[in-house]
Amino acid sequence: MKHRPGIWISLAVIILCSQVAAAHAAEPPPGDAVASAAPGAKDAPFDPEKARAASQIQDPEAATRAYLDSVSPERRAKTKSYANGSYVLQVVDFVFTSALLLLLIRLRISLRFRNLARRITKIRALQTALYWVQLLVTLTVVQLPFTLYKDYYREKHYDLLTQGLPGFLADQGKALLIGCILGAVLVMILYGVLRRAPRMWWAWFSGVAIVFLIFTVAIAPVVISPMFNKFTPIANVEIRDSILKMARDQGIPADEVYQVDASTRTDRVSAYVNGMLGTMRIVMFDNTLRRCTPQEIQMIMGHEMGHYVLNHVWKGVGFFSVLVVIGFLFVRWGFARVLRRWPNTGPNTGPNTGPNMGPNTGPNTGPNTGPNTGPNTGIDGIADVAGLPLLWLLFSVVLFVAAPLISTFVRRQEAQADDFGLDASRQPDAAATTFLKLGEYRDLEPAPWIEVIFFDHPSGKSRIGNAMAWKHAHTTAAR
Numbered sequence: 001m002k003h004r005p006g007i008w009i010s011l012a013v014i015i016l017c018s019q020v021a022a023a024h025a026a027e028p029p030p031g032d033a034v035a036s037a038a039p040g041a042k043d044a045p046f047d048p049e050k051a052r053a054a055s056q057i058q059d060p061e062a063a064t065r066a067y068l069d070s071v072s073p074e075r076r077a078k079t080k081s082y083a084n085g086s087y088v089l090q091v092v093d094f095v096f097t098s099a100l101l102l103l104l105i106r107l108r109i110s111l112r113f114r115n116l117a118r119r120i121t122k123i124r125a126l127q128t129a130l131y132w133v134q135l136l137v138t139l140t141v142v143q144l145p146f147t148l149y150k151d152y153y154r155e156k157h158y159d160l161l162t163q164g165l166p167g168f169l170a171d172q173g174k175a176l177l178i179g180c181i182l183g184a185v186l187v188m189i190l191y192g193v194l195r196r197a198p199r200m201w202w203a204w205f206s207g208v209a210i211v212f213l214i215f216t217v218a219i220a221p222v223v224i225s226p227m228f229n230k231f232t233p234i235a236n237v238e239i240r241d242s243i244l245k246m247a248r249d250q251g252i253p254a255d256e257v258y259q260v261d262a263s264t265r266t267d268r269v270s271a272y273v274n275g276m277l278g279t280m281r282i283v284m285f286d287n288t289l290r291r292c293t294p295q296e297i298q299m300i301m302g303h304e305m306g307h308y309v310l311n312h313v314w315k316g317v318g319f320f321s322v323l324v325v326i327g328f329l330f331v332r333w334g335f336a337r338v339l340r341r342w343p344n345t346g347p348n349t350g351p352n353t354g355p356n357m358g359p360n361t362g363p364n365t366g367p368n369t370g371p372n373t374g375p376n377t378g379i380d381g382i383a384d385v386a387g388l389p390l391l392w393l394l395f396s397v398v399l400f401v402a403a404p405l406i407s408t409f410v411r412r413q414e415a416q417a418d419d420f421g422l423d424a425s426r427q428p429d430a431a432a433t434t435f436l437k438l439g440e441y442r443d444l445e446p447a448p449w450i451e452v453i454f455f456d457h458p459s460g461k462s463r464i465g466n467a468m469a470w471k472h473a474h475t476t477a478a479r
């Protein structure tokens with residue numbers, strides 16, 4: 001019973017689930033009055049009077065508390081319940097996908113996909129691509145009810161999605177198409193490498209994956225994002241000019257800032273930096289321009305410029321590159337192990353160590369009754385595309401286990417961008433109200449361990465606390 005990582009992972013998952021479920025159960029149900037509040041145009045999620053009073057408080061801790069308390073208890077309960085459900089769903093998603101991948105192998109469905117691809121074409125690379133399309137379409141279709149619940153009905157229930165069902169399904173279709181094309185290219189390269197370098201594939205393919213990652217990030221703003229949204233230069237000239245002035249002050253050679261019609265899907269306030277190698281750009285949700293004050297917009301832009309100036313896109317690529325190498329090393333180790341240990345479902349291809357039942361001077365020609373030490377899942381080793389669900393599963397285990405590390409890495413960058421934004425905009429109170437607006441879809445005050453594992457941004461409480469500390473330090477210094 002030793003050396004069973006699967007059992008330990010399952011145990012950890014069960015403990016985690018029960019913890020989160022307990023935290024979830026302890027929360028009051030979302031207030032119906034809040035849930036049925038008018039969809040569409042949203043008010044500020046906090047009491048503006050109370051927020052104004054909070055901005056007058058000198059003590060950073062008391063000011064932070066006052067800002068947090070400007071959000072009604074009903075609304076806080078609602079976002080907490082939304083957030084807690086999201087943690088559970090992340091774990092459920094991982095378990096569900098893993099189970100599906102396992103079933104594809106154990107029920108030999110993966111072998112059937114491979115055999116069908118082999119019947120259709122003799123060209124190996126095309127077989128791999130055909131296999132990938134069958135795999136991805138199957139997973140997407142089987143998971144559709146879960147996706148509909150998680151990303152559509154639940155988001156609607158919490159008033160976070162403004163998109164209709166046809167639009168949502170169209171998005172899923174587009175995402176599947178992109179996944180089929182980009183994924184097929186990547187998988188064809190992967191198996192090309194696996195066939196040529198069965199021992200050192202992890203090193204070669206890590207290089208390929210990193211180049212592919214850079215390529216995807218670089219084409220995202222100009223090829224992928226426009227498939228889902230419309231991007232236009234910011235229409236409001238005043239806001240545009242003030243942002244460009246701020247960019248010049250920070251030494252950013254920007255001559256355009258983009259807005260995206262995110263309001264076709266959501267009311268969320270957000271902005272982001274994406275692209276690299278000449279396609280890098282700062283993008284504002286149109287909601288942000290509609291729902292935020294000029295000071296808040298300055299703070300948000302300052303934050304995004306922080307990502308830009310501090311080279312967060314490149315640092316992110318570097319971090320994930322290290323993770324990819326570690327991940328592939330684990331996959332190589334795990335794949336061989338699983339293939340060796342699985343109960344025999346395929347032909348016995350191990351060496352014959354049973355008693356010799358033929359003439360005892362010749363080779364052993366009796367039936368093989370020795371232990372099966374050959375591959376026994378029908379998968380002919382790591383270079384066989386039928387083993388892809390297992391590769392995928394092992395890699396997703398790495399990502400799942402590394403999730404707290406990944407969140408912590410990203411969260412630290414976000415904190416740095418906040419500091420940069422505060423220095424650039426000098427708007428700590430606008431920062432506080434911005435973080436309250438972001439608290440519409442993030443728990444403002446999570447348990448510390450929840451923040452470590454699941455939060456890719458610091459919690460609202462941490463961010464407001466940081467803004468108030470900045471304010472205190474800078475007003476004290478000015479005196």
Ligand SMILES: [Zn+2]
Pocket residue numbers: 303304307414417
């Ligand atoms: Zn950020």
